[in-house]
Structures are given as structure tokens and as C-alpha cells.
Amino acid sequence: MLNISKNSITEEVNSSAYPSLYDIKNNLAKRVFLKVLIGLFLLIVGLLFLPWTQNIQSKGYVTALRPGERPQTIQNTIPGKIEKWYVQEGDLVHKGDTILFLTETKTEYFDPNLIGRIKEQVDAKAQGINAYEDKLKALDNQIHSLNDLQKLKIRTLDNKVKQAKLSVSTDSAAWKASEINYQTAKQRLERQEEMFEQGLISLTDLENRRLKLQETKAKVIEKENEYGLSINKYINTLIEQDQVISEFAEKISDVKSKRSSAGSELYQGLGEMSKMKNELVNYEMRQDMYYVLAPRDGFITQAIQAGVGENIKENTPIITIVPKTWKKAVEVY
Template sequence: MTAKQHLDSPASLPEQQRWSMLSPVAYSESSMPTLRLARSSRLARKIAKTLFGLLVVTIVLMVFAPWQQSVTVTGDVLAFSPDQRQQVIQATIKGRIARWGDQIYENARVKKGQVIAEIRDLDESYAARLDLQLMNSRQAVAAAGQQIEANKRALAATETIVESYQLQVSAFETVKRETIAAQDAYIEMAAKKVQGEQQKLVEYQVALPQLQAEYDRMKTLQSENNISLQKLQEVNRKYKEATSKFKGAEFYYGAAQDELSGKKSERTAKVEKAQA
């Protein structure tokens, strides 16, 4: 027996109990012939499917297509950008309007530099006073410019003088260094001279006692007639020469010391003069 025959044949009671209200068999037209009266036609199903497809396409188009609305209204349009909006121009000074510009009317479009209106002050002499103040200001600016130019020239002259003084100071510094070097050389020479004279003085001072002892010994021998008088006179002459040289060495040593002191004083004076 096929499934259709099985569905069309009367079911036994146990089989009817096994059927569920949710199973497809429960809604079979074979089991319930009255369902045929409520069944929709094929044309209605096609129309419904077509409308459903159109609805889906419409929803997709509404999602991805730009949203636009058209409406007819009456009014003034305000630009979205602030710099493109209509601006109300206010005068920065109080006064009365003496003259309107050409092609100036309410809501008129104007260009840069176009005269909108001529505003005159309530005081007729106000413009003349402003012109006088402007002229005075220009004269003050011109005088200030001349003063600036004079100051620039004075500055240039001062810079020249300063440069000259700097050159003089550099020259004085050079002269000072050369003077100090020369005086140091003179002092060094004087110091060496003092050392040389001191060395001679020491030599003569050491030789005098020996010549004195030699003279005394020769004098004793001559008194005993052991040597001749000429020999004694020769020793006496040497002793006197040594004494004279010793005194000369003392004089030259003192003179050398005086010269050294003079060179030092001269150096100090010339250094102070060079610094001044």
C-alpha cells in the first residue's frame, strides 16, 4: 500500500492517537477535505512572492540610495557656511547717513571695495579735526624718522670713534709690553753688572790680607837686611794697587747697585705711564 492510499484510508483508533496535531498528516487535505476551501490559489501565491521580492529590493535601495525629500515652501534661504551668510554691516562710528552708494538696496549683493553708504558725523568740524590730527601724526612720524636717521649717523660716528680707541688701546698695550720687556732687559743687565762688580770686590777683598801679610813679612826681612829695599817697595806697590783696586771695586759695586735701583724705578715709572 502506498503512502497516499494509506492517508486516504480511514485510520484505526490506535493510529489516530499516535498522530500529533503538529504533524503534516494532521493538515492533509485527504484527512480534512475542508482545507481545500481555504487553500490559496497559485496566482495569489505568485503575486505575493512578486510583492515580497519588490519589497526586499525597495528596502535595499532605500538603504544604499541617498535620502532625498522634495518639499515646496516659501521663505528665506540661509547659507550653511557662516562666511556665505548674509551679514549685517554696522558703522563703527555714530553719525548720519549722507549718501547711499550706487545699486544699494535691501538684501542687495555687494562686492569688496564697493561704497555702501557715506556716514557723516553730527559734528561738522570733526572731519577737519581728524585731518588735522592725521597731518600732525604724519609730521611727528616724519620727525621721528629724521631723528632715527640722525641717531643712526651718530651711532656710526660713535662706532668709528670706539674702533679708533680700540686701535689706540691695542697700540698702547703693544707699547706697554715692549716697554716692560725693554725695562726688564735693562734690569737684568744691571743685575748682571752688580754680580760682576761684586765678584771683583770679593776677589780684591780676599787678596788684600794676603798682600798685607806679604808686605809685613817683607818689611821684617828687610829690617833684618835679608832682602833689598827694592823688593820691599815692589811688594808695597802691589799692596797699594790692590788697595786701590779694592776701593775702585767698592765704588763700582755701589754704582752698579745704584744703577739697578734706578732701572727698577725707571721700569715702574714707565709701566705706570704706559698704563695711564
């Protein structure tokens, strides 16, 4: 009867006899109910998206939302004497505007041409370094020349040693030959004396043979002396060779020592020049620090330091600045 089942009995039942069936089949009430239900659902959903707050009461104060937007003090980087103010309380300043000007209080920075003089010292040191570099090159060339000269000298002495050795061999052979000649002449003299005793030769021939023996003996002594001279010459050549090697080693060692000293002075000069350049940059940066600048846009609210000619130390609070634009927040406690 409610048309729930697929087997309908609507045609078999007379609905006019049952008014309740007619009421149930009335779709108007159903539509109203659905509309009311949908309306309530939409109302609940809409309430979920509506803003709502809870109110509490507490003590606190207004501050900036971000730390970078809160009031801050401006400090000087270097010590100095206040020479001139460029702002006053309540002024609006922009980032990079000059707050005040400081002058030096340390005697080592009093020279107004300090940077120029340091630059001159750096240039002079650079020229000195160039001179040391040229000296190193000259010493390297000198060492190279000494090595070449030593090789040439040793090669020459090697030839002299070979020649002296050959002279020793030649003179030794000549000495041996003269001794053989002397022995031969001596034997001939003995035979001549036997022949003279037998009356086969004259006294003149015997005396000629004796004179020949003396000449042969003198030749032996001469060749022996020449052999001795050759030995001495050979020994002197070897000594000279050792002296040349020692002499060139000493010269090369001396030049290398000078080169090491020049290299040490060069590196020392480079270190000093680097230190001077560092000082130069520090002096240039220090001059920029004479002017205390605003770190941001904002209003000058309070001058902590006052007057002109007052000496202040480094990192001394000078003024208080409030940012020009900032987001407010409430800090409660």
C-alpha cells in the same frame, strides 16, 4: 493538505469533492494580499521622508543669521577734525572706499614734513652709531697694541734686569778680588818692612811697596763703588719694571674705561634709534588713519556724525553700514 509537510497526500485525496480546498489554493487572493501589504509598507516609508512643520505664533523681528552680517557702526581710530565727507546716506560702498577724511587736532603732529624729519633723525642716529662702532674698533686696536707693547717692554726690562744682575755678580767678584789683592799687598808690605829692617832691601823698594799697597786699596774702593752702582742699577731696573707694568696697566685700564663708555653710548644710541623707528612707523600708520575706510561692502544707512570742521574723539561712532548681502533670520521672544 496544505502541503506543509514533506509527506504529501494530494494524490490520495479527491480535491473536487472539497471546494474549500480549491479556494485555499487560489493564488490570486494571495497575490492581492501581498500587493496590498507591500503598498501599505511603501506608503508608510514614503511618509517618513515627507517634510512636515509645526506652526507657532510669537513676536520677534527679522535679523541677520550671522553676527558678521548684521548692521554695524564705523568708528575712527584717532581723534581729529572732520575735513571732508565722501559718502552720504543710502550710498553703496565697497570694502576700502573712503568714508571721510580727518585732519590733526594735536599740535605735535601739525608738521607736514614730520615723517621726513623723523627719517633724518633716524639716519643721523644711525651715523652716530656707526661712529661709536668705529670708536670701539679703534679702542680695541689700541688695547691690543698696548698689550703687545707692554709685553715687549717687559721682555726688554727682563733682559735689563738679567744684565744688571750679572753686572752685580761681576762687580761683586771684582770687589772681592780687589780685597784679596789688598790683603796680599798688605802682607807683602809687612814682609818688605822686615826685610828693610834687616837691611836686605833698600828704602826705595820699601816705598814702592807702600805705594803699591795704596794703589791696591784705591782699587778696592773703586770696585766697591762699582759694586754699589751695580746694586743701584739693578734696583732701579726692578723699579722701572714695576713702573712700566703699572703705567701700562693704567693706560689699558683708561682705554677699557673709554671703551665701556663708548659701548654704553652705542647701546643707548641703538635703543634711541629703535624707539625713533617705532615712532616713525607709528607716524606713518597714523597718516593712513586720517582716512576712515569702509570695512566691507554695504549700504550707508545712517550718518551719526554730521558737518565739516567738527572735532571728534577716538573710537567715536561715525556712520552705520548694512552689509550688501546677508542671510535673513527671525529672532523671536
